[in-house]
Amino acid sequence: MNNKNSNGFAHRYSQWVIRWRWPIVILTIALAISAGSGIKNIAFEADYRVFFSDDNPQLQAFNALQRTYTKVDNILFTLAPHHDIDVFTPSTLAAVEQVTEQAWLLPFALRVDSISNFQHTEAEEDDLIVEDLVIDALNLDQAALDHIKAVALSEPALHKRLVANKGGVTGINITFQLPGKEMDEVPVAVSAARALAAEIEANYPIDVHLTGMVMMDNAFMESSIHDMSSLVPIMYLVIIIITFFLVRSFSATIGTVIIIVMSVITAMGLAGWLGVKLTPPSASAPTIIMTLVVADSIHILVTLLALMRSGTEKRAAIAESLRINLSPIFLTSITTAIGFLSLNFSDSPPFHDLGNITAIGVMAAFVYSVTFLPAFLAIMPLKVSQRGDRMTQAMDHLASVVIKRRKPILWSSIIVSLIILSFIPRIELNDDFVAYFDTSTEYRQAVDFTTAHLTGNYLLQYSLPAGSSNGVSDPEFLAELDAFTQWLRIQPEVKHVSTISDTFKRLNKNLHGDDNAWYKLPESRELAAQYLLLYELSLPYGLDLNNQLNVDKSSTQVIATLDNMTSIQLRDIARRGEQWLAKNTRNSHAIGVGPGIMFAYISERNITSMLGGTFVAVILISFIIMFALRSFKIGMLSLIPNLLPAGLAFGIWGLMVGQVNMAVSMVAGMSLGIVVDDTVHFLSKYLRARREQGMDAEAAVRHAFSSVGVAIVMTSVILVAGFMVLAQSTFGLNSQMALLTGIAIVMAIIADLLLLPALLMRLDTKKSTAKTDQQTIIKSSPQGDTT
Structure with missing residues (x-):
């Protein structure tokens, strides 16, 4: 479609909107309400596994291990006495007993492990006694308490896992079997666990901290709800204040807010109809949509108000503003949607939802901006502030500076950009899922306390094949298993190792009169098998060995509990473990898995x-862009201000922060779709001046500044403000993504108003063939390009 036909359509369309303003307002509101009715179908996903695609190899390996052994979906109660030196007092042990007993009654509870129900074994003449370590805590004398303490602090299965190094803190681990059929399974389990924790804190001088994978699942959901309930209202307030401050029009501000509401409920409603389940990333979509929606309205409003300031009647100004901005707004909406749709390439499904919901919201905003907004403004009274003239004068002054000093600006931009880009290699990838949550959240505080005082939060799990049914009793396999266990224990990152080899050693000692000299592995397969059978027959219901052995005892699970560490360190120790197994075992080759x-x-x-x-x-x-602007050269040139901001944002981040999480992989595509808007608006006004008014590059740059400079600054201010609001999210992926995108937008406005004009005047030297009056060139209408 050539420019003449495009202008003709835009003119006819703008007149049609003004004519049918009342039906358009009513129909668009009805459309938004209809689409938004799907919001009732939206639910929150409470499962950390949603961050991984079905073909993710680490997820597949983890799921395979989960199908073989008892799941690690758990809640860990960390009990910290207020005044006692250690937990080995009647009162604290009674609290442990109470939690242990009542935890079995929690919804979906499968297994409960604590120092009180630990199956302690000891010899009594020729018999093996297997019983709870703590029985009737309130009636224990000091000798019994000392015995319990000695056992707990020396038992490898408990020390640094369920009891702290010096006994000051203890833990009760509840394993859950979540059916995965209802969305409220995690909240139900967590609510019951919190009620039990509150009961213990009310009855004992003890602080209770709840951690574990179920609590993390719940934290993901609560983070989503928090962001939607707190950040969205803040965003509305920010947009209302900034929009009114910039346009100084009550009707224009109200119209913008209504479009925001309609765009958000349309996007979220359609997401509900499509069955999307919200996660922390996708829960940020409303805030992002609200931020992006304002851009379309601002461009229409700035041109409209400028025309009215110059004397144009309101409805004529509305029609003219719509004619001028229809094509650029459509173009920028398409490119923004493409940028967010690129998130569908992510390996993490929640970012697919974020991209799709935001793309729907952006396109809905375009529809409402070119239908509802002009129709609404045609109905409402519209007063014009003369403040815009001062902003236009500021843009004219900036244009003069850029034109006059284009060479220094160009070369300094190149040099500074190269310096900033050189810091990108300093960026280090680090996805610490605990650090995803702000230190103000209950889950993060509980994890930090537990890690500092009891045990680690990371599990590294290996499933070691023994080669045959009942092969775990083979002495050679047990020797390899024990050697691997000892190797893990001397690694600086490891806090605790859970392994069946410790049980074999303890049983061998017990059945040799508790002689410490026999704390070693059985020497024959038959003896080891007998020990294992005898022990299993003595275990109470719910405390079997399925968390360590598979059904036919052809493999065993080794679980290393790790200290806090970066993802690089975590990958490193997993890799070292795999290499050790490959080098030092016959068949027990395995990979390290875990959340x-x-x-x-x-x-x-x-x-x-x-x-x-x-x-x-x-x-x-x-x-x-090339097709719309009808210029291959300008289209290629536009890549510089479109791609450079993301690179500069990464460079600044590498210089100032260094570490990033997976949010960094989303920012390039997202920011590209966002920052391209201002480039398109600037170039469209520049080319309009070049082609239709016959201006040279210098005059066309001045015209672009005058026509769209104020709108670019306004939209950028709102975009940055919006992403800074999102940066307050308690969820690290959202906050880091928002900060990086906000930096990219700041870099984009600098590139569009300094680097891009300098590049145009340097590279676009072809003289225009159009004829025009020179006076018309100089007196181009400020912020109201009527060509």
Whole structure:
């Protein structure tokens, strides 16, 4: 479609909107309400596994292990006495007993492990006694308490797992079997656990901290709810204040807010109809949509108000503003949607939902901006402030500076950009799923306390094959298993190792009169098998060995509990463990798995997948810009201000912060779709002046500043404000993504108002063939390009 036909359509369309303003207002509101009715179907997903695609190798390995052994979906009660030196007092042990007994009654509870129900074994003449370590705590004398303390602090299965190094803190671990059929399973389990914790704190001088994978699942959900309930209202307030401050019009501000509401409920409603379940990333979509929606309205409003300030009648100004901005707004909406749709290349499904919901919201905003907004403004009274003239004068002054000093600006921009980009290699990927949560959250505080005083939060799990049914009793296998266990225990990152080899040693000692000299592995397969059978027959219901052995005893699970560490360190110790097994065992080759490992690899996988997504987005957006602007050279030149901001944001982050999580893989595609808007608006006004008014590059740059400079600044201010609000999220992925995107937007406005004009005047030297009056060139209408 050529420019003449495009202008003709835009003119006819603008007149049609003004004519049918009342039906348009009513129908668009009805459309938003209809689409928004799907919000009732939206639910929150409470499962950390949703961050991983079905073909994620770490997830597949973890699921395979979960199907073989007892699941590690757990809640860990960490009990910290207020005044006692250690937990080995009648009162504290009674609290442990109470939690242990009542925990079996929690919804979906499968297993409960604590120092009170630990199955302590000891010899009594020729018999093996297997019983709870703590029985009737309130009636224990000091000798019994000392015995319990000695056993707990020397038992490898308990020390640094369920009792602290010096006994000051203890833990009760509840394993859950969540059916996965209802969305409220996690909240129900957590609510019951919190009620039990509150009961213990009310009856004993003890603080209770709740951690574990079920609590983490719940923290993901609570973070989503928190962001939607707290950040969205703040965002509305910020937008209302900034929009009114910039446009100084009550009607224009109200119209903008209504469009925001309609766009958000349309996007979220359609997400509900499509069955999308909200996660922390996708829960940020309303805040992002609210931020992006304002841009369309601002461009229409700035041109409209400028025309009215110059004397144009309101409805004529509305029609003219719509005619001028219809094509650029459509173009920027498409490119923004493409940028967010590129998130579908991510290896993490929640970011697919974020991209799709935001893309729907952006396109809904376009529809409402070119239908509802002009129709609404045609109905409402509209007063004009003369403040816009001062802003236009500021843009004219900036244009003069850029034109006069274009060479220094160009070369200094290149030099500064190269310096900043050189810091990108300093960025280190680190996905610590605990650090995803702000220190103000209950879950993060509980994890930090537990890690500092009891045990680690990361589990590294290995399933070691023994080679045959009942092969775990083979002395050679047990020797390899024990050697691996000892190797793990001397690693600086490891806090605790859970292994069946310790049980074999303890049983061998017990059945040799509790002689410490026999604390070693059985020497024959038959003897080991007999020990194991005798022990299993003595265990109470719910405390079997399925957490360590598979059904036919052909493999065993070794679980290393790790200290806090970076994802690089986590990948490193997992890799070292795999290498040790490959080198030092016959057949027990295994890979380290666990939730921490899954998150440790997620950045690398996402960056790899998002490189393809960003490349596709760049190609599509560049093609659309070239086609719309009808210039291959200008389209290629636009890549510089479109791609550079994300690179500069990464460089600044590398200089100031250093570590990033998987949010970094999303920022390039997202920011590309956002920052391209201002570039398109600037270039469209520049080319309009070049082609239709016959201006040279210098005059066309001045015209672009005058026509769209104020709108670019306004939209950028609102975009940055919006992402800074999102940066207050208690969820680290959202806050880091928002900060990086906000930095990219700041870099984009600098690039669009300084670097881009300098590049245009340097490279676009072809003289225009159009004829125009020179006076018309100089007196181009400020912020009201009527050509």
